[in-house]
Amino acid sequence: MAILPTPLHITRTDFLHRNPYAVSMPSKPTLSSGRRPFVITFSNKPRNGTVDNDKKREFIERYGINPDTFLPKPSQKIKKRREQGNSEMGKSEPVEEPKPPRETHKLLQVLGGTARRKKLLSPKSMDVRPMMEVVKGAAFSILQAAGGSPQYLRPGRWLDLYSGTGSVGIEAISRGCSEAHFVEMDPWVVSDVLQPNLESTGFLEASVIHTARVETFLKDAERFLGKDGTFDYISVTPPYMLVDYEVLMDQISNSSVVGENTFIVVEYPLRTDMLDSYACLVKIADRRFGRTHLAIYGPQWAQKKRD
Secondary structure (H helix, E strand, O other): OOEOOOOOOOOHHHHOOOOOOEEEEOOOOOOOOOOOOEEEEOOOOOEOOEOOHHHHHHHHHOOOOOHHHOOOOOOHHHHHHHHHHHHHHHHHOOOOOOOOOOOEEEEEEOOOOOOOOOEEEEEOOOOOOOOOHHHHHHHHHHHHHHHOOOOOOOOOEEEEEOOOOOHHHHHHHHOOOOEEEEEOOOHHHHHHHHHHHHHHHOOOOOEEEEOOOHHHHHHOHHHHHOOOOOEEEEEEOOOHHHOOHHHHHHHHHOOOOEEEEEEEEEEEEOOOOOOOEEOOEEEEEEEEEOOEEEEEEEOHHHHHHHO
16 A cells, blocks of 8 residues: 655555555654554445546545646546536626616706796606606696686695606696695605706795605505695606506595595506596596597586586
8 A cells, every 4th residue: 555655745656556445644744653544545436447537536636636746637527517617606696787877868848837948857768757748738738727727727736646857746836736745766866856856946845755656655645644635636647567557546546635626637558448437536638649648537517617
């Protein structure tokens, strides 16, 4: 049996001995100690009379020794297994590319009232889709006519759901509303778009911002608004593909934010069924603008006045 002259020092003759399954390592550098050497034995059986080189390599690597010094190159099986391990390790820790910063531009404006022609910020991306100006202008014309004043809105409070840029609620304040509440869940839109628009138009003091999901706001309206939570006007401009209009309108109409004299402005896409009435409110107008539809609900007396 070949004896290693020093610990962890392996010579080529160690693997040419008659007993190819054992490698001996002394507990001390020399044999003069009189102690029996420490023997490590390979437990695997030989293949065709030779020791499995792959097993030898794995064994030697445990001691921090380069097996290429003593053994032939690893088999294709070992190489393939190592390559698979490296590829799996790379997959487990993917490198995320940094997201580009969100930017704004001034393409919107207030159409009428005290802040007419004031420019408003909006995101450059499609994350927020403001109401088109032609749709917004038509909505306020219908509301003003229904209220009996072609120039201004009847005084009241406005609730802007899915407010985004806040252009609808800002238009409402500009045209005569005393107060507007904005519900928007995106903190960046609130801090970098909505709030700057309220500041530039001078309407920040007449506004209340609720950074929350619309569903949560409607469900816990009393917690957000207190006991007096009824609004005179409500605008609903959700992302088309992310809401169920039937469920949403049912939730709004049964919420404490709706009163007997409330008007609701709803923007909705093609192939969406909107009922003729929700709770105590009836449809007083329905217009189409390309792929966009505009429905307005209000009290019975507003429908008769328009007729």
